[in-house]
Amino acid sequence: MGADAMLEIRDLHARAGDAEVLRGIDLQLRPGEVHAVMGPNGSGKSTLAHVLAGKPGYEVTRGRILYDGEDLAALAPEERARRGIFLAFQYPVEIPGVANNYFLKASLNAIRAARGEPDLDAMDFLTLVREKMKLVHMPETLMGRAINEGFSGGEKKRNEILQMLLLEPRLCILDETDSGLDIDALRVVASGVNALRGPERSMLVITHYQRLLDYIVPDRVHVISEGRIVHSGGKELALELEERGYAWLEKAPPGAEAAAP
Amino acid sequence: MTERNAIERLANREYEYGFVTDIESEYAPKGLSEDVVRLISKKKNEPSWLLDWRLRAYRRFTELLAEEREPTWAMIHYPKIDYQDMYYYAAPRRKALASLDEVDPELLRTYEKLGVPLEEQKLLAGVAVDAVFDSVSVATTYKKELEKLGIVFGSFSEAVQRVPELVQKYLGSVVPYSDNFFATLNSAVFSDGSFAYVPKGVRCPMELSTYFRINAQQTGQFERTLIIADAGSYVSYLEGCTAPMRDENQLHAAVVELVALDDAEIKYSTVQNWYPGDKDGKGGIYNFVTKRGKCAGRRSKISWTQVETGSAITWKYPSCILQGDGSIGEFYSVALTANRQQADTGTKMIHIGRNTRSTILSKGIAAGHGQNSYRGLVRIGPKAAGARNYSRCDSLLLGDRCGAHTFPYLEVQNASATVEHEATTSKIGEDQLFYCRQRGISEEDAVSMIVNGFCKEVLRELPMEFAVEAQKLLGVSLEGAVG
Numbered sequence: 001m002g003a004d005a006m007l008e009i010r011d012l013h014a015r016a017g018d019a020e021v022l023r024g025i026d027l028q029l030r031p032g033e034v035h036a037v038m039g040p041n042g043s044g045k046s047t048l049a050h051v052l053a054g055k056p057g058y059e060v061t062r063g064r065i066l067y068d069g070e071d072l073a074a075l076a077p078e079e080r081a082r083r084g085i086f087l088a089f090q091y092p093v094e095i096p097g098v099a100n101n102y103f104l105k106a107s108l109n110a111i112r113a114a115r116g117e118p119d120l121d122a123m124d125f126l127t128l129v130r131e132k133m134k135l136v137h138m139p140e141t142l143m144g145r146a147i148n149e150g151f152s153g154g155e156k157k158r159n160e161i162l163q164m165l166l167l168e169p170r171l172c173i174l175d176e177t178d179s180g181l182d183i184d185a186l187r188v189v190a191s192g193v194n195a196l197r198g199p200e201r202s203m204l205v206i207t208h209y210q211r212l213l214d215y216i217v218p219d220r221v222h223v224i225s226e227g228r229i230v231h232s233g234g235k236e237l238a239l240e241l242e243e244r245g246y247a248w249l250e251k252a253p254p255g256a257e258a259a260a261p
Numbered sequence: 262m263t264e265r266n267a268i269e270r271l272a273n274r275e276y277e278y279g280f281v282t283d284i285e286s287e288y289a290p291k292g293l294s295e296d297v298v299r300l301i302s303k304k305k306n307e308p309s310w311l312l313d314w315r316l317r318a319y320r321r322f323t324e325l326l327a328e329e330r331e332p333t334w335a336m337i338h339y340p341k342i343d344y345q346d347m348y349y350y351a352a353p354r355r356k357a358l359a360s361l362d363e364v365d366p367e368l369l370r371t372y373e374k375l376g377v378p379l380e381e382q383k384l385l386a387g388v389a390v391d392a393v394f395d396s397v398s399v400a401t402t403y404k405k406e407l408e409k410l411g412i413v414f415g416s417f418s419e420a421v422q423r424v425p426e427l428v429q430k431y432l433g434s435v436v437p438y439s440d441n442f443f444a445t446l447n448s449a450v451f452s453d454g455s456f457a458y459v460p461k462g463v464r465c466p467m468e469l470s471t472y473f474r475i476n477a478q479q480t481g482q483f484e485r486t487l488i489i490a491d492a493g494s495y496v497s498y499l500e501g502c503t504a505p506m507r508d509e510n511q512l513h514a515a516v517v518e519l520v521a522l523d524d525a526e527i528k529y530s531t532v533q534n535w536y537p538g539d540k541d542g543k544g545g546i547y548n549f550v551t552k553r554g555k556c557a558g559r560r561s562k563i564s565w566t567q568v569e570t571g572s573a574i575t576w577k578y579p580s581c582i583l584q585g586d587g588s589i590g591e592f593y594s595v596a597l598t599a600n601r602q603q604a605d606t607g608t609k610m611i612h613i614g615r616n617t618r619s620t621i622l623s624k625g626i627a628a629g630h631g632q633n634s635y636r637g638l639v640r641i642g643p644k645a646a647g648a649r650n651y652s653r654c655d656s657l658l659l660g661d662r663c664g665a666h667t668f669p670y671l672e673v674q675n676a677s678a679t680v681e682h683e684a685t686t687s688k689i690g691e692d693q694l695f696y697c698r699q700r701g702i703s704e705e706d707a708v709s710m711i712v713n714g715f716c717k718e719v720l721r722e723l724p725m726e727f728a729v730e731a732q733k734l735l736g737v738s739l740e741g742a743v744g
Contacts (some may be wrong), residue, residue, distance in 0.1 A: 006482045055695050077698040086699075096712030107700035114701065144285070146714065163700065 006202045007052075008172060011063035013227075014051045021047040023227035024063070029171075031072050032199040036213055036238060037206045039224035040246045045206045048089060048224070050177040052204075053087040054080050068170065082114030086169030088160040090176040094148040100159070101143040104129060105168060111167050132165040134193040153180035161192040172196065172203045178212035190215030210242035223249050269283050289350035295319060298449050305418045306424055311432075318438035318448030330406040335605035336634040336666060337574050339547060342512060349450045349483070371733040392503070407465070412496075413458040414469055417485050419434055420456035427458055431489055435518040435555045435582070443576075445553040451485035453515065459494040459525075470499040484515040490525035492558060497528040499727055510535075513572075515550045523558030523585065530723050532581075532731050534571035542601025542630075542660050545573025552579035553609075555619075556588035564591040565608065566722040568731040573602060573692060578636065580609035581646075583617035590619040595723040597712075597735060598631030607637035607668075610643040613676070624716045626735075627663035634666040641678040648678040656686040657715050659708070 014022040021044050029035055039045050049057050052065060054077035065072045072080060088216040109119045136158040148156050157177055158224045164172055178186055193216050205216055221237040231249045289297050298319045326344065373594035407414050415425055421428050438448035459465050490496050519527050536546025554563035565579035581590025610619035625633040634653045634741040656665035667684050689711055697707035712735055720728050
């Protein structure tokens with residue numbers, strides 16, 4: 001077991017400042033699988049996403065994260081990104097004065113260089129980006145504007161998915177991508193995500209609500225509470241959570257059914 | 262791995278242009294005296310009116326020195342300067358060269374390293390270069406083409422010989438010899454600089470460019486530049502400089518005067534990269550410069566754009582006197598202070614004429630232990646009916662040991678004027694850096710991307726080539742980000 005996992009998280013403990021936020025996460029994700037991570041606010045969902053992407057400010061105190069069998073601990077965030085780990089942010093930042101299209105091109109070429117592919121020139125990039133923008137119904141005017149500056153909530157989330165479509169990562173981590181989206185925007189974003197599903201690509205979909213999982217149907221659902229996975233099940237678990245809430249699970253013993261795929 | 266690392270690397274960046282050219286210099290004796298002033302004037306074969314002007318400035322300076330009137334109001338700190346402990350004149354041995362072949366090959370190599378476009382292929386770029394090495398201009402290119410249009414462009418001392426009446430008419434007309442401590446010193450001992458005159462109705466077809474370079478040890482540099490745009494003319498002037506690494510502090514007190522007559526426009530762009538000192542603040546240039554333009558004519562326009570990344574200390578306020586009705590003054594500035602650098606820079610917009618307009622856009626970046634101050638004056642005179650000013654000063658802090666300060670001064674004496682001022686201070690965000698890095702962009706590239714984004718509105722005021730150089734100077738390897 002584990003030999004064919006793309007992502008293997010073993011007994012992961014992590015702290016932010018003095019607070020221990022992750023207290024023993026075990027999880028395995030095989031190529032092609034989509035897992036949902038659900039849980040109440042403050043349970044450690046977003047921390048898990050940030051720790052996987054290598055955000056500074058978190059300290060892994062115990063356990064390991066293996067990606068394609070390689071320990072991520074020593075890898076800088078950009079190294080992880082170049083190996084195919086992508087985080088769609090819950091709150092994408094604004095960067096004044098840096099044009100969205102310039103940023104996307106710099107990002108794509110950095111990732112391509114890591115894959116041993118040549119830089120895309122301006123024309124090829126434009127063709128590619130236009131094609132992907134259609135998938136998420138993004139107006140072209142957003143490309144010339146500064147990154148996320150003055151974008152609506154929906155536009156920011158679509159911009160995240162657009163980047164994901166362009167970069168074609170192997171591991172997609174979606175951090176509450178559904179938050180702040182109306183139902184139409186949710187459908188657009190979900191169809192963008194689904195366009196990327198494939199046998200070689202895995203996804204970790206972090207969400208508070210079951211709603212997103214109507215559109216992005218997971219293979220497994222994990223419930224995280226107080227920094228541990230307290231329950232795992234099939235996609236029907238999400239529906240159960242929708243009906244019963246999280247409270248009935250929070251008392252479950254640590255690691256009760258954790259992570260067996 | 263952390264945000265601080267990238268910031269420190271940028272903040273502690275080594276000065277790339279630190280090398281010394283081995284050319285024998287011809288010095289005047291150390292120290293300042295009437296004899297030295299006379300020697301400089303004599304070496305340059307100057308007319309007596311100019312010697313008299315220098316001597317008046319010299320006497321004024323000795324008074325100022327005796328009264329200890331060196332300015333202290335700026336937010337800069339440096340040990341007391343001993344004005345008798347430096348040289349006031351140095352020049353390369355050979356002069357009056359007919360072609361580049363005669364230029365010292367060592368000097369040419371230096372320029373090459375600096376990327377000064379003296380050579381043939383560079384001419385194709387449409388840049389005429391008046392290269393000032395130490396104090397004497399050694400080469401001027403493209404002069405003939407400019408001459409056809411009646412444009413006079415070359416070294417200041419050459420202009421004194423060729424067009425003395427123009428020099429006499431305008432020298433000191435914008436920055437009088439008694440203007441301020443450093444301008445007075447400059448007026449007494451200025452060695453050389455650039456001169457440009459663009460005749461009536463002529464649009465100068467190329468960017469005029471001068472690369473300054475401080476080289477000889479302990480030589481104060483006193484450049485004097487005068488640009489006159491006659492009625493209906495246009496000229497864009499580029500000034501850029503780098504200097505070799507030194508341990509001793511070097512004083513640089515230049516004066517630049519611009520005059521724009523009716524409907525004339527002068528665009529003056531600077532990329533300043535004098536040696537800033539090492540990361541502990543040792544060495545580096547003191548850049549105490551007086552730059553001022555006079556919009557003398559109606560509807561004339563003067564635009565200053567500066568990117569200041571070098572010097573240990575920068576004390577500089579490129580200003581506009583908006584005398585002609587309907588005249589326009591602009592100031593676009595990026596000032597970056599890293600390590601122990603200090604900058605107190607800004608502008609003065611003096612509205613005298615009716616319906617005069619001015620725009621101030623200042624971007625200050627402080628990193629390491631850098632201290633960055635914006636100091637700006639907007640004065641609307643009693644007769645400046647309908648005058649308008651818009652000012653914006655943004656500061657960006659990298660790290661938590663640097664400082665940004667803003668000192669706006671407003672004096673409005675006409676009720677029909679409109680004056681707007683905005684200021685912001687922000688810190689380069691950890692979240693912004695992480696966002697870029699999560700997309701595969703290295704930490705260093707992310708920092709320069711964010712910094713360049715911050716400066717974008719100013720950088721786009723620079724001529725294309727200069728904008729590229731400026732972006733590099735901001736500590737970057739940006740690819741094709743211009744425009």
